[in-house]
Amino acid sequence: MSTALPPVISSWFASRGWAPRQHQLDVLASYADGASQLLIAPTGAGKTLAGFLPTLTDLVDGKFDGLHTLYLSPLKALAVDVERNLSTPIAEMGLPIRVEARTGDTPASKRARQRTRPPHVLLTTPEQLALLISHPRAELMFSSLRRVVLDELHSLVASKRGDLLALGLARLARMAPDLRITALSATIAQPEILRDWIAEPLPQRRTDLLHMVGGARPELAILQTEERLPWAGHSAIYAHHELYEIIKQHKTTLLFVNTRSQAEMLFQGLWNINDELLPIALHHGSLSVEQRRKVEAAMASGDLKAVVCTSTLDLGIDWGDVDLVVQVGAPKGSSRMLQRIGRANHRLDDPSKALLVPSNRFEVLECEAAVEAVAEGHQDSEDPLPGGYDVLAQHVLGMACAEPFHADDLYAEVIRSWPYRDLPRAKFDRILDFVATGGYALRAYERYARLRQTEDGLWRIANPQVAQQYRLNIGTIVEEPMVRVRLVRGRGQKQGRTTGPIGAGGRVLGEMEEYFFGTLTLGDTFVFGGEIVAFEGMKDNEAFVSRAFAKDPKIPSYMGGRFPLSTYLAERVRRIMDSPDDWHKLPDQVADWLRLQRDFSVLPRRDSLLVETFARGSNHFLVCYPFEGRLAHQTLGMLLTRRLERMRARPLGFVASEYALAIWGLGDLSALIRTDRLSLDELFDEDMLGDDLESWLDESALMKRTFRNCAIIAGLIERRHPGKEKTGRQITMSSDLIYDVLYQHEPDHILIEATRRDAARGLLDIERLGQMLARVRTHIVHKPLERVSPLAVPILLDIGKEPIFGEARESAMAEAADELLRESMGEVF
Structure with a gap:
């Protein structure tokens, strides 16, 4: 095909006073040359149009019949938004192109019709792709496919959804030999890895890496408040009145938070002071589809003054006249912050404007680190990892639902996906055996016999109900019941x-x-x-x-939704604390807090670990400041507590935050260290990640919770049945029973192995903890104190708010916050 734009498309650009940008033409030229592409361009640069320009050019004459382009998005809202934004220019140009979205919210009748009479362009999600390719005769739908557009690729590849997507792409490449992929992103830390990720299922095609350089730099600031900054917590209640005034000064403000609980709390706080009845809305994933679509439509039409939202609106969506983004709470990563900033002034040549509102004093440091990282354009998006065994088990079952297969053929297809490119054949065969029989310990039970092998070696589903159950339970997102x-x-x-x-x-x-x-x-x-x-x-x-009416209603808590603090921002926070000459950038009350710490104790150094010990009441505390994120700190707390028990230091419990860890007990830790009966180098030795970790995992309820998620994804435990869903109690009872059977009779079962992998790299952050322990080896600074230090106040305030360990659940360790503050600051000031 020619790289020149057809006259009707050129005329449409001219009628708008526009001209196609170079990166958009580069995508078109690369596609015309037979290649796939990874386009990296800043938010507002027209990436979506770049992704669809080859499609519009291919279909302009109206001669193509069937599905031409499959657009895959991480968010249902994004697919719906792109459908709206793409349909408008198509209608204005009068092109004979049919565009439809397909999500879990699409009516069943429409989804059934799309399989037999698909549109030219189908906009959907990885889960819907997995569902589509599991149907018999899926090849009739996808054999005409020419292009796949992967939007916001960075948000998918580091998760199990990315594993499912990669397997789906490998199947599409088999069904559609002419397929080419265009991937789009604004925030990628290592582009070469993602280019390989795209190229893996299409070895016969070149994959071009295209960069768009330029665009206005974002304007990012931290709220300068006159209120007293909280020591701990995540509500940011102190800023509600100031935020309300800021909302009044802008056309439309998006207020991002990191969890649904924070969204509910912030919205309620703003609504309680909304004397002018400004149109303020709420958007998060637990709300009904109707409510979310209503908010999205009101935003698109410019009817809202502000929207409080979670990550449901932070990817690629172009919402009308948004001229300010507010991040309430620390952003946890510079790439995530750049993504959210891009929702304001969604145009390449206009600077996006964002305001960071820290919830507590430690978050001020993280916000400052994020401002510096964004100014430098630094990316800290996560890299893809080897694929999950549970996801592959789900895919194997789905492929059997589509058609009988030979194991050799499916294995050859699976290893053409990036996450499974190094999967040993023996591991694949174990996963296949699990899907077919449940594994050695479960094969006696007929309910786990989902596949049967025919005389000619084909694997096929045992009965039609298997396919029905598979399609009801597809997906890799396992929320709490x-x-x-x-x-x-x-x-x-x-x-x-x-x-x-x-x-x-x-x-x-x-x-x-x-x-x-x-x-x-x-x-x-x-x-x-x-x-x-x-x-x-x-x-x-x-x-x-x-x-109802109530002055103090409860704020729902949700088990999921917390983002981990990125390694890059954590390192920057340590650098800020270790650089007193830069404290003038911080609010006075935060800089004064750090100076108090320096005068009363010592400050954490960038290349070492500060450990403080002090007595409080009848208990003794050990507080350290790794700045490695809550997951790593929780794991460290569990392992240190076990070691302290062996050393007879009588620990009672621990509490972890993103920045610090506090352990308390009955033994005098300062005296034990002073008399060399307790060595900090030995206490924090890397060998804790060996036998200590294994023995703790064997006893931990965490393994059972992790196993439940793996078993659900792998299809061993089904959440949904025709006409009903299992309760959380039913799922947990089934999962715990199966785990106990497997752990006792088949401890090397493939799902037990998958569970250990997930626990190590996700729920426990073992790799990051290991890197921290290696970094501070022989660089541990111990500071014995007579009382709590200024820096320890926030973590001690968290005691009683988080689940704690062992005997501490019954102990009276949590005292009133005001008493702790008086104790910490009264003598210092």
């Missing part, structure tokens, strides 16, 4: 719960994690979807609530 929240009308309601019977019907507000309702009693009030509701009762998988 959810229940629908239905708003009902009660009688005689005044405050709290209703006084009459629950009314019938009622609209669905969304979904919440099942465990939260186990913490409620009838009549308890809580905030959900921006409303205060009272808990009325539960039936099956539905929780009934009614509108």
